Amino acid sequence: MARGIDVGTMNIISAEQDGNETVFVQQRNSFVEIEYSDMAEEMLSRSEVLHIRKDDSVYVVGDDALNFANIFKQETRRPMSHGILSSDESSAIPMIKLILEQVVGDPERPRERLFFSTPADPIDSDLNTLYHQKTLESLLGDMGYDPEPINEGMAVIYSELADSNFTGLGVSFGAGMTNVCLAYYAVPVMTFSIARGGDWIDEQAARATGTSVDKVTATKEDDFGLDFTTDVGGIEGALSIYYDNLLDYVIENVIAEVNEEDVEEDLDVPVVVTGGTSSPEGFADLFQDRLDDATVPFSISEVRRAEEPMYSVARGALVASRTEEAEGTPEAEADAAVEAPSAED
Numbered sequence: 528m529a530r531g532i533d534v535g536t537m538n539i540i541s542a543e544q545d546g547n548e549t550v551f552v553q554q555r556n557s558f559v560e561i562e563y564s565d566m567a568e569e570m571l572s573r574s575e576v577l578h579i580r581k582d583d584s585v586y587v588v589g590d591d592a593l594n595f596a597n598i599f600k601q602e603t604r605r606p607m608s609h610g611i612l613s614s615d616e617s618s619a620i621p622m623i624k625l626i627l628e629q630v631v632g633d634p635e636r637p638r639e640r641l642f643f644s645t646p647a648d649p650i651d652s653d654l655n656t657l658y659h660q661k662t663l664e665s666l667l668g669d670m671g672y673d674p675e676p677i678n679e680g681m682a683v684i685y686s687e688l689a690d691s692n693f694t695g696l697g698v699s700f701g702a703g704m705t706n707v708c709l710a711y712y713a714v715p716v717m718t719f720s721i722a723r724g725g726d727w728i729d730e731q732a733a734r735a736t737g738t739s740v741d742k743v744t745a746t747k748e749d750d751f752g753l754d755f756t757t758d759v760g761g762i763e764g765a766l767s768i769y770y771d772n773l774l775d776y777v778i779e780n781v782i783a784e785v786n787e788e789d790v791e792e793d794l795d796v797p798v799v800v801t802g803g804t805s806s807p808e809g810f811a812d813l814f815q816d817r818l819d820d821a822t823v824p825f826s827i828s829e830v831r832r833a834e835e836p837m838y839s840v841a842r843g844a845l846v847a848s849r850t851e852e853a854e855g856t857p858e859a860e861a862d863a864a865v866e867a868p869s870a871e872d
């Protein structure tokens with residue numbers, strides 16, 4: 528058995544194969560601290576709610592955190608921000624450990640292979656991903672796995688671009704970050720991240736309209752679409768503006784990085800967009816539209832959105848684990864695919 532896990536700022540999702548089906552297990556990467564009482568402890572231990580006690584506090588972790596936060600009038604907190612373990616959150620590590628244990632469970636055999644997603648270093652902030660990556664590696668190792676990091680953008684290529692020989696541009700729009708990978712026959716040609724994603728959109732739109740971030744997030748996740756109707760002055764109008772701005776910013780950085788990497792001129796590749804932030808109706812069309820307006824130094828055959836944007840990264844990490852287990856890497860498969868047509872020549 529092999530597994531993959533997507534460690535995101537907002538969601539932690541594991542993937543494993545069960546016959547023909549891929550099974551996903553998901554938890555919110557968040558927690559809330561409530562005051563300890565015998566009552567609370569008693570109630571929680573009889574429920575399925577994920578929690579731990581520490582000193583005079585009980586921490587409710589994962590999906591249930593939000594409900595408890597509302598009931599106890601507390602704010603939820605997050606172990607990660609901008610794609611990596613948060614340095615402002617002293618409880619980050621024990622909380623994320625509990626979530627990882629719940630989502631991925633025990634290994635089926637000792638040292639089972641587990642690929643976990645990690646972001647590329649962001650080009651627009653001095654955040655460094657090394658500490659984050661090494662910490663996750665040791666947490667998962669302590670759980671009995673043989674963990675291996677996989678770049679988040681590369682995971683998207685593995686899960687979404689098999690039909691184009693793992694060649695194309697994959698962009699994962701998460702909460703804390705956006706991860707970009709350009710791959711050519713499963714070889715990453717360019718990977719980078721930017722420290723903006725859904726959280727950034729929410730914060731900007733909240734500031735612009737004088738609304739709370741939670742209200743903006745709720746509006747965004749509830750049936751908001753990127754069509755051409757405008758809601759000038761309203762939350763949806765502000766969301767559209769910052770969605771537009773995020774996409775332009777991503778494209779601007781793709782162009783700058785491609786120019787720097789000296790990518791082949793006559794490249795013609797598909798683009799796949801994914802991640803929770805790509806959920807609104809019209810997202811792929813808007814991305815296409817913004818690309819058409821930009822001078823991209825390679826040609827783009829199509830822009831499409833992943834069928835299940837929340838699961839792309841976990842699925843890609845699983846593909847990496849399974850391919851390795853089958854004693855070939857996706858690179859080897861792609862090599863075979865390149866060689867096949869030339870053999871007919």
Ligand SMILES: Nc1ncnc2c1ncn2[C@@H]1O[C@H](COP(=O)(O)OP(=O)(O)O)[C@@H](O)[C@H]1O
Nearest residue numbers: 535536537538701702703725748802803804806
């Ligand atoms: N239906 C939706 N419409 C718009 N945004 C959404 C929707 N569902 C989730 N999101 C946003 O997607 C982001 C979470 O996506 P995810 O890919 O899980 O992020 P991460 O990988 O950073 O954990 C959040 O910003 C969330 O608000």
Ligand SMILES: [Mg+2]
Nearest residue numbers: 533535701840
């Ligand atoms: Mg993610």
